[in-house]
Amino acid sequence: MSELKVKNLRREFGSVVALEDMTFDVADGEFFCLLGPSSSGKTTTLRAISGLEELKEGEVRFDGQDVTRSPVQNRGMSMIFQTFALYPHMTVEANLAHPLRRDGVASDDIKKRVGEIAELLRVSHTLKRKTTTLSGGEQQRVAIGRAIVRRPRLLLLDEPLTNLDAKLRHEMRAEFKRLHRELGMTMVYATPDQLEALTMGERVGVIENGRVVAIGTPRDLYSMPNDLYVARMVGSPPINILSAATPDDGQVQLSFLKAPVHARSVLSGQDIAVGLRPQDIVLAEGGTAARARFPAKIHLTEPLGDVTIFDVAVQDVGLKMVLREEVAAQYSVGDEIEVAFDPSDLHFFDRGSGRRLGSG
Numbered sequence: 225m226s227e228l229k230v231k232n233l234r235r236e237f238g239s240v241v242a243l244e245d246m247t248f249d250v251a252d253g254e255f256f257c258l259l260g261p262s263s264s265g266k267t268t269t270l271r272a273i274s275g276l277e278e279l280k281e282g283e284v285r286f287d288g289q290d291v292t293r294s295p296v297q298n299r300g301m302s303m304i305f306q307t308f309a310l311y312p313h314m315t316v317e318a319n320l321a322h323p324l325r326r327d328g329v330a331s332d333d334i335k336k337r338v339g340e341i342a343e344l345l346r347v348s349h350t351l352k353r354k355t356t357t358l359s360g361g362e363q364q365r366v367a368i369g370r371a372i373v374r375r376p377r378l379l380l381l382d383e384p385l386t387n388l389d390a391k392l393r394h395e396m397r398a399e400f401k402r403l404h405r406e407l408g409m410t411m412v413y414a415t416p417d418q419l420e421a422l423t424m425g426e427r428v429g430v431i432e433n434g435r436v437v438a439i440g441t442p443r444d445l446y447s448m449p450n451d452l453y454v455a456r457m458v459g460s461p462p463i464n465i466l467s468a469a470t471p472d473d474g475q476v477q478l479s480f481l482k483a484p485v486h487a488r489s490v491l492s493g494q495d496i497a498v499g500l501r502p503q504d505i506v507l508a509e510g511g512t513a514a515r516a517r518f519p520a521k522i523h524l525t526e527p528l529g530d531v532t533i534f535d536v537a538v539q540d541v542g543l544k545m546v547l548r549e550e551v552a553a554q555y556s557v558g559d560e561i562e563v564a565f566d567p568s569d570l571h572f573f574d575r576g577s578g579r580r581l582g583s584g
């Protein structure tokens with residue numbers, strides 16, 4: 225069982241609190257993502273788990289054991305960093321063999337294990353080459369190979385795709401999922417990129433200022449964010465956040481709609497923020513009578529291939545919406561369109577605390 229429990233970690237650097245009550249669990253064999261912006265404490269968390277960061281407060285349990293004070297090499301973990309430093313003067317084969325040589329593994333075994341890892345990572349054809357002659361993607365594969373050749377029970381990955389171009393990142397996301405499936409290894413993957421976290425993580429922990437503020441499946445975090453910060457972190461393009469009046473208990477009035485929408489959990493006079501996903505706004509057509517509809521003007525279009533993002537203006541409010549390319553192609557900047565959404569797709573948050581109040 226390679227189950228990880230991270231409990232109440234605290235780490236300060238001078239006056240900077242890097243980790244504040246960092247707590248989460250990762251199940252045996254799970255692919256868990258930590259999602260947070262720069263400086264939120266992702267690297268410090270992974271370093272603390274692996275033993276590279278000394279902790280004054282908190283506990284790391286792995287495999288049912290308290291490993292908080294165990295030396296790095298005894299933890300059965302391996303970490304891949306943002307800058308995957310390989311030994312440039314060595315061949316791929318020597319890079320992969322290095323951790324095993326250090327452990328005193330017999331040469332026959334090393335040869336066999338390096339061969340297997342190279343095959344798994346599809347770098348067998350590069351074994352005799354120096355790592356400086358490899359492409360970025362191949363170098364990353366070798367770095368992964370070096371991290372897993374000792375068969376760690378937990379793999380920690382710190383933004384491992386940051387230095388790769390968009391196409392390679394896409395390829396490597398699929399590669400990490402395949403590796404996870406084939407090796408059944410517990411993985412903790414830190415990233416500031418919500419797309420990476422949502423496409424790879426079986427569960428995602430959202431970090432804000434050194435603590436996890438939400439944990440859930442990608443679907444849960446997207447469709448039922450527990451606060452405004454999480455709603456903004458998850459989803460692309462980002463969720464529209466709107467202001468609204470609260471004239472009565474259970475009533476929310478958006479400035480560009482004629483009638484208020486129903487919101488059971490909202491109180492009269494409460495200062496709220498209203499979230500509406502760009503994917504939940506559609507072109508108004510026949511049969512959308514139950515929806516809130518309003519005219520809008522196209523301000524900007526951003527074609528992404530299969531879909532186009534429209535920036536539309538309704539009165540003085542700007543909204544983003546997503547349309548399938550074949551529909552979007554019929555419109556141009558400056559066109560007036562009629563759009564609609566289902567009020568039950570609205571998310572209500574208390575503006576002060578950020579706490580979720582419910583849906584429409």
Ligand SMILES: Nc1ncnc2c1ncn2[C@@H]1O[C@H](COP(=O)(O)OP(=O)(O)OP(=O)(O)O)[C@@H](O)[C@H]1O
Nearest residue numbers: 237240242260261262263264265266267268269416
């Ligand atoms: N050795 C250190 N000395 C001083 N401050 C540090 C040190 N390590 C981390 N910090 C600070 O702790 C905070 C958290 O840093 P950390 O590197 O964990 O964040 P991160 O989420 O990984 O950021 P990024 O995505 O930019 O890598 C930051 O404010 C950082 O400046």
